[in-house]
Each structure stands twice: as structure tokens, then as C-alpha cells.
């Protein structure tokens with residue numbers, strides 16, 4: 232399988248504090264990688280570098296053969312919008328919009344017609360068991376339902392890579408497990424690679440590759 236994302240000798244410092252040191256990371260198309268480690272070990276910081284959200288202090292991140300630091304800001308934002316997806320712990324939906332409108336947002340921003348965008352969103356939402364709630368405002372959803380909408384929004388435009396930071400951390404364990412299973416199944420089905428930051432060993436056990444961070448270093452890499 233070809234490599235979609237690669238980090239080489241990546242450091243990230245916040246002022247004098249070095250949060251990531253000399254990270255080497257390779258992600259193939261369709262691969263699921265988990266990043267584990269104790270609180271403050273640098274997991275989110277590494278994820279932000281990989282996602283092109285924060286530029287590394289040293290080293291390079293290459294997406295589909297392109298060094299992210301070589302892209303002007305506008306091109307980097309466009310790449311993030313069109314080829315990447317993001318899921319966070321609390322979903323971060325727009326409460327005034329419906330389930331369908333929230334999930335369709337990446338397509339609408341890309342200029343796709345409302346009709347087409349909503350058709351694609353409702354298909355993904357259906358796969359996540361949300362087909363009966365398309366017109367509900369997201370302020371009226373349970374935590375598990377909200378997280379499914381966040382997953383649908385991250386996958387709807389069939390990105391190459393989805394970055395997920397503790398995506399089910401706000402859910403109870405039964406709900407977390409169900410949402411995660413659906414998320415990874417759908418990602419694998421559409422060959423979207425996933426980088427998932429998690430504290431949960433069960434979550435990491437479903438990945439193809441597990442990275443463990445300690446004090447900013449990748450201490451271990453295991454192919455499951």
C-alpha cells in the first residue's frame with residue numbers, strides 16, 4: 232500500500248517547552264494508527280503537526296508526496312478542507328443546524344449543491360444509524376448521536392485521512408465502543424486512513440499500528 236502521510240524527524244516546541252521530539256511516523260492509505268501515551272506526553276501535539284494544523288519546529292510532514300511546509304496558507308487550508316477530516320472529543324457541531332446540515336458542511340463549503348450534499352450526507356448518516364434523525368437540530372441529540380454526526384461530517388467528503396483526538400472520550404463506555412466501531416468500519420469501507428489519539432487500550436487494539444508516546448518521544452511502534 233502506498234504511503235499517504237509521513238513525518239520525519241519532527242520536533243514541536245511551545246516556547247522553551249519541547250512537546251514532540253524527533254518523531255518518525257508513516258501512514259499508508261486506508262491504515263488505522265492509534266497514538267497512545269500518558270497525559271502530557273505529546274499525543275495531541277503530534278496529531279496537530281501531522282494534520283498540518285501546527286508547523287513543526289524542525290523536520291518535515293509530507294502528505295501524498297507534498298511537504299506541507301512548502302504550501303502557501305491558502306493551499307494548506309484547502310488541502311485540510313478537501314482531503315482531511317477531523318473528529319474531536321465533543322463533536323463540536325453547530326447546534327442551530329440539523330443533523331443533515333451539519334454532516335453536509337464540508338461538501339457545502341467545497342461548493343457542492345445543497346441537494347447533492349444532503350444526499351451524500353444522508354447516505355453516510357444512514358450507515359451510522361442516524362437515518363431517522365436527519366432533520367433534528369443537533370442541540371437536541373444525545374452524546375452518542377452527536378458524535379455520530381461528527382463522524383459523518385469528518386467522513387462525508389471521503390478524505391484521505393481523518394484525524395481523531397479522543398473522539399469518544401466524552402461518551403460512556405458502551406456508547407464509545409459502538410460509535411468507534413461504526414467510525415472505523417465506515418473509514419475502512421471508504422479506504423480513509425485514520426490517526427486516532429486515545430487513552431483507551433480497547434480502542435488502540437482495533438488499529439493496524441499502535442504508537443506509544445512518552446515525554447514527547449515515540450517510545451514504541453507496534454504493528455498489530
Ligand SMILES: Nc1ncnc2c1ncn2[C@@H]1O[C@H](COP(=O)(O)OP(=O)(O)OP(=O)(O)O)[C@@H](O)[C@H]1O
Pocket residue numbers: 245248249250268269270271272273274275276277
Ligand atoms: N499551546 C501550548 N502552549 C504551551 N504548552 C503546551 C501547549 N499545548 C500543549 N502544551 C504542553 O505540551 C505537552 C504535550 O501536550 P499535549 O496536549 O500534546 O499532550 P497529550 O499527550 O495530548 O495530553 P492529554 O492526553 O492530556 O491531552 C504538555 O506538557 C503540555 O502542557
